[in-house]
Amino acid sequence: MLLKIYPENPNPKDIIYVTEELRKGAVVIYPTDTVYGIGCDINNSKAVERVARLKNINLKKEHLSFICYDLSHISDYTKSLSNNTFKIMKRNLPGPFTFILNANSNVPKLFKNNKKTVGIRIPDNNIIRDLVKELGNPILSTSVIDEDDIIEYTTDPELIYEKFSKHVDIVIDGGYGNNTPSTIVNCTNGDLEIIRQGKGELEH
Template sequence: MKTDYPHIIEQLKAGATMLYPTDTIWGLGCDATNDDACQQVLKLKNRPSEKSFIVLVDGFPMLERYVPDFHPICYDLADLATRPLTIIYPNVSGLAPSVLAADGSVGIRITSDPLCLKLIQGLRKPIVSTSANISGEKSPASFGEIAQQIKTGVDLIIEERTTEQMNQASQIIKIGLNGQVEVIRK
């Protein structure tokens, strides 16, 4: 079955939530600038509102639109990463308030996954990428392990790579305003 990307993108523009394969694990997502859609993802995950989401972008130009205090060391970190790398940036702007942590920071990853790139480039905005599980439960390693509550709670399911095992979360690094680096998850 061929994925109808134009339809999916129109739905995301209208505030839909989705279940989709990412460059790391199965994710729940939506337009990262649409607070109503982000609130739906929070509700579906039963996640505390003070926890931020990870956001996917298609490259540095999009990243720099949302991170006004972009430190140049981030170019090197992204270039040297051997697997997907999420960087937590301070003082992010232009994203939905419910995407951000209480201190205004958010984790952003530049994805190279073809499916994710089609969604981001079609939407022309970042997308939320949070694990497809109820908050506090183990992240599913396959489509079959995703809770029925999640599958029935989203507006869209992108049924690509449903037979693949996907269980490697991204590395997470936090960047300070002065370029200090803190490893959160290896």
């Protein structure tokens, strides 16, 4: 289904409905502050595997990300951060960044690649953050990527729905998306290294 939710003030009934579907194993396409994302409840292994099949990815090799509600969620899934890393994350989040951090044992085994790291996102978007808050744990995040460079697929939710309606359970129409992905910052070695420059300009 295609579900319209307004990002300025998401309807709580819609948020609760989508959350209940996520708990049942739904795969959902949702807006962020960058490109539209495909995701599910990180604790539902069947849903995670559906996302992996849809994107044709190997869960053990890919860097998949979690969307968290705020920084208080992060310590549940990552090893202790340096003061410098925490301060920079606090200054830049919510925002269009993916921070690669060392994962702890709470991260579902499905996600642990050979480096035992996890990407953390806190997008500046009320819809997806409200979903995470209502769900009570992070949502898997992987971007909607075009097979054919037609940019509209990643920006227009109605075109996204046309393309993915047979593969996902809900497409959330939160308005036009962006076609620039997040900036990826590696924090696993204590220093910060920008792996991919995307929409966000990191403030040190």
